[in-house]
Amino acid sequence: MIRHTITFFLLLLLLSASPTDASQEDQLMRFIESTAKKRQADRITALPGQPPRVNFDQYAGYVTVNEEYGRELFYYFVEAPYEAATKPLILWLSGGPGCSSLGYGAMMELGPFRVNPDGKTLRRNKHAWNNLANVIFLESPTGVGFSYASNNSDNINKRGDQRTAEDTFVFLLNWLERFPEYKGRDFYIAGESYGGHYVPQLATVITFMSELHRTTFINLHGIFVGNPILDNYKNSEGNLEFLWSHGLISDEIWAGIRANCTFTPKDDGRWCSVLGQASHISGIYPRNIYDPRICLPSAREGYMAGYDPCMEYYVEAYLNTGEVQEALHARTNTNWLACPRTSGDLDSTCSITSTRYSVKDLNLPVTTPWRAWYTPDFEVGGYVQQYEGGFTFASVRGAGHLVPSYQPERALVLLYSFLKGRLPPG
Structure with missing residues (x-):
């Protein structure tokens, strides 16, 4: 059960009060005025270096998910350029765990802009998802990107997927108070990689809370996940088979894996994981085995047209600029990272073979x-x-x-x- 005080329930309580109670009406009016001011404060006039003729509204800022323990989630929201009022709402959650939805989702993948190699200017992404929907990019859990939490034992000792799902649910309820026109709008959750955990877990919390309280808090219509990690052991088995089938590990090594690995907790990780086989596949970029592993000027277009293996460096330079952090209403002087450097590329790769194993298991x-x-x-x-x-x-x-x-x-x-x-x- 979620124990947080949720703004949404406060509003329900106020609405159920007697209309003749002036103090209750005053509280409600102050609440409405407060949320309207927060929304206006979150509006982005323009991002530094953005191209001319930007024809959509964009917002960014913090939403409190637990006031007692000081947990604040940072979001970046872009509306559709045309007919935003008729288009659905999508929440994007990047994986990792610990990778930024702002840095990866918004700036490297499906957002309206891409960062140029100078790390100072932006260009339009003509295939941005806000052509089809209004999109929230949420930096979650706390500690990712610009999101933060106070340094206390509750925030340190109770981290995990359940806390992440609950905090994200509270974020959505409070965000909808700031943007009330999206209440009841068709809502979808999308993500990638470890989002294979985040996305269905959040959907479960939304469904559970709606059934528990017999009301539709959020009009959830579906979930959409790319290259998801769904099961750790099937992910390891699928990734190793994928590497063997693409000629990156030998028949002899693969035979040894099949003979010695059950892909259960009793396995020896030195044999039965991609990390354990890292010495055999060094020099390969696991996120795309046909792309350059390192960022070099000669590799900026990679082997895939339009893809730049250096883009993470451009994004980090851009989002660590004081002017950009101010425009985003983020805490200034934040040392923003796309992903913690301790999370290796091998840990965040989920092959199609792994997904097939997980789907078959259903x-x-x-x-x-x-x-x-x-x-x-x-x-x-x-x-x-x-x-x-x-x-x-x-x-x-x-x-x-x-x-x-x-x-x-x-x-x-x-x-x-x-x-x-x-x-x-x-």
């Missing part, structure tokens, strides 16, 4: 067999299969771990189909 009947799907240019965008209950598994051809970075158009086609409630075009 034991769902297939309703639409595996087939190709196509882009508007009639290229094969990937493959898709649907299961009973509407669960859909889709691949994106030519994409690495950050799908909207490697294949922005194909990612947008998938999102469009998802929001329309249908399979991508065949």
